[in-house]
Amino acid sequence: MLTLLIKPKMLSIKNSINTGIMLRRLPFVAIGAGFWILFYIGTYKVLNYVRGIEFLGEMLSGKLFSMTFFSLLGFLILSNIITAISSFYLSRDIPFLLSKPIAMRDIIRLKSFETILNSSWMVMSFIPPVFIAYGVSYNASLNYYITVFAAFMMFILITAGLGIIMAHILTRLFPAKRSRDILLGLGIILFLALYFILKSVVPHDISKPEDFVGSIMRFKTDSFLLPSHWITEAILPLLKNQKSDIFYLLLLFSNSAFFLLLSAITGNKLYRSNIERIQPSGKSAGKFLRSFYPERNMALIYKDTRIFFRDTGQWSQIFIIGALIMVYIYNFKSIPMDAIAGLSPFIRELMVLINMVLAGMVLSAVAARFLYTSVSLEGEAFWVIRTAPVEMSGFLRSKLLYACIPLTLLMVSLVFVTNLAMNVSGILMSASVATTLMLCISISGLGTGFGAIYPKFKYENIASVSMSLGGMAFMLIAFSVVIVTLSLEAWIFYLHRIKLISGFNWQSTLCVVLIFLINTAAFYLPMRIGEKKLQDNAGVI
Numbered sequence: 116m117l118t119l120l121i122k123p124k125m126l127s128i129k130n131s132i133n134t135g136i137m138l139r140r141l142p143f144v145a146i147g148a149g150f151w152i153l154f155y156i157g158t159y160k161v162l163n164y165v166r167g168i169e170f171l172g173e174m175l176s177g178k179l180f181s182m183t184f185f186s187l188l189g190f191l192i193l194s195n196i197i198t199a200i201s202s203f204y205l206s207r208d209i210p211f212l213l214s215k216p217i218a219m220r221d222i223i224r225l226k227s228f229e230t231i232l233n234s235s236w237m238v239m240s241f242i243p244p245v246f247i248a249y250g251v252s253y254n255a256s257l258n259y260y261i262t263v264f265a266a267f268m269m270f271i272l273i274t275a276g277l278g279i280i281m282a283h284i285l286t287r288l289f290p291a292k293r294s295r296d297i298l299l300g301l302g303i304i305l306f307l308a309l310y311f312i313l314k315s316v317v318p319h320d321i322s323k324p325e326d327f328v329g330s331i332m333r334f335k336t337d338s339f340l341l342p343s344h345w346i347t348e349a350i351l352p353l354l355k356n357q358k359s360d361i362f363y364l365l366l367l368f369s370n371s372a373f374f375l376l377l378s379a380i381t382g383n384k385l386y387r388s389n390i391e392r393i394q395p396s397g398k399s400a401g402k403f404l405r406s407f408y409p410e411r412n413m414a415l416i417y418k419d420t421r422i423f424f425r426d427t428g429q430w431s432q433i434f435i436i437g438a439l440i441m442v443y444i445y446n447f448k449s450i451p452m453d454a455i456a457g458l459s460p461f462i463r464e465l466m467v468l469i470n471m472v473l474a475g476m477v478l479s480a481v482a483a484r485f486l487y488t489s490v491s492l493e494g495e496a497f498w499v500i501r502t503a504p505v506e507m508s509g510f511l512r513s514k515l516l517y518a519c520i521p522l523t524l525l526m527v528s529l530v531f532v533t534n535l536a537m538n539v540s541g542i543l544m545s546a547s548v549a550t551t552l553m554l555c556i557s558i559s560g561l562g563t564g565f566g567a568i569y570p571k572f573k574y575e576n577i578a579s580v581s582m583s584l585g586g587m588a589f590m591l592i593a594f595s596v597v598i599v600t601l602s603l604e605a606w607i608f609y610l611h612r613i614k615l616i617s618g619f620n621w622q623s624t625l626c627v628v629l630i631f632l633i634n635t636a637a638f639y640l641p642m643r644i645g646e647k648k649l650q651d652n653a654g655v656i
Contacts, residue, residue, distance in 0.1 A: 120225045184343035195278020198234035201600035202226045223382040231275045266346045269367040283385045408537035433607040475597030483581045486562030489514040491571045491580045557634035558593050564587040564641020584625025596637045
């Protein structure tokens with residue numbers, strides 16, 4: 116029965132593989148391959164540097180290997196819990212499966228299989244360069260690669276079993292959606308705690324190897340009770356052309372089988388009763404909006420705001436963005452501007468430019484999540500908009516204003532605060548804030564328009580819409596607009612501060628005109644094309 120349940124998913128994957136789709140995905144495959152190569156080169160260089168440290172190099176190399184699996188252990192368990200809650204209790208196919216003559220144990224096996232794949236695919240995709248770099252650096256034999264692959268698969272099964280068990284228990288105690296949101300918030304807190312601990316322990320000046328080694332060795336990741344320690348002890352001897360300790364391999368195998376079996380027993384015991392007691396996750400967080408009824412021009416914004424506060428899947432992501440922004444500001448605050456001021460007379464201007472580029476990346480990513488998806492968020496109820504007395508231009512403007520205003524406030528504040536952290540003021544502060552304001556408006560129009568050109572009203576998860584081909588194309592174009600705008604501004608700065616050209620010459624004037632035209636086109640053209648696309652496909656949802 117399990118094979119029969121998995122077969123439709125396999126056929127769906129098989130049918131989606133054709134020449135046209137493969138060609139469209141080729142650029143993203145190339146990007147992934149490029150990341151693999153860069154990640155491998157970076158790991159290999161760092162590993163060779165660490166191994167070159169006299170006396171302590173090999174010990175530190177093993178410590179870094181252990182720390183890698185120690186960090187993956189927490190990440191995979193948390194990822195499995197969140198994914199298991201979504202797969203077992205929040206997936207749309209659950210009512211369909213429960214209505215069919217399918218044994219409960221087969222549904223549990225299917226959802227366990229989905230959980231393992233969905234929670235671990237990213238780690239399985241991006242961790243191999245680390246293993247390869249270690250193998251090449253140590254000139255390891257083929258036995259190392261086979262063993263590390265098998266041991267890592269068992270490591271993944273252990274974390275999956277633990278995650279599924281905890282998901283069933285948490286859903287027994289709390290509503291499924293609330294459990295997922297609590298875990299998401301806990302993950303953010305743990306990420307921030309780990310980040311600031313690392314920043315406080317690792318010295319800013321790593322010119323002295325002994326300081327760096329001492330900071331790394333202070334991390335305690337070698338507890339005998341942790342699977343990360345077992346896999347480290349099983350693999351490290353193979354790097355040194357020694358025999359692997361079979362005891363730790365048996366520990367990995369026995370625990371992977373045990374926790375998978377325990378997860379199945381827990382599911383058989385709790386799953387049916389958990390499904391029966393699932394209730395809505397809570398009351399709306401937007402009660403304060405009930406005190407007024409909006410006029411016609413504000414009705415759509417009012418509706419989107421109410422939906423935003425009701426859907427914890429949307430507003431909970433604000434915490435993720437907030438955590439990333441805290442890290443972003445902290446990084447710029449920790450830059451020793453006084454120490455690096457002697458590197459160049461224009462170091463402050465260079466740091467402002469880097470800040471703007473990074474802020475442009477954040478702007479593109481946030482716009483992809485909240486502006487590009489705003490039209491698709493109507494879902495299969497888009498026909499209500501089509502039958503309402505609302506013009507499509509007004510519909511798109513409401514989507515634009517709904518997200519553009521908070522996004523602009525966020526990004527302008529971010530650039531302003533990071534500039535203050537670097538002691539930037541005067542014309543640099545004014546120019547960077549004004550540029551950020553202009554880019555926020557143009558990228559907001561670009562995101563809303565692209566979302567209307569490539570809407571996806573049928574989706575399993577709204578986050579998947581921003582990861583579609585249209586969403587990726589939007590992010591590439593949006594970041595290109597940012598790069599071109601900043602490059603033109605950098606050229607104006609080069610002419611006036613380095614070439615010492617006073618006043619506006621034809622090059623400066625041309626740059627200003629191009630900046631205006633590019634950002635105007637980025638805002639206006641997608642909005643117009645998106646409006647026409649929605650009008651022409653009014654009957655298609």
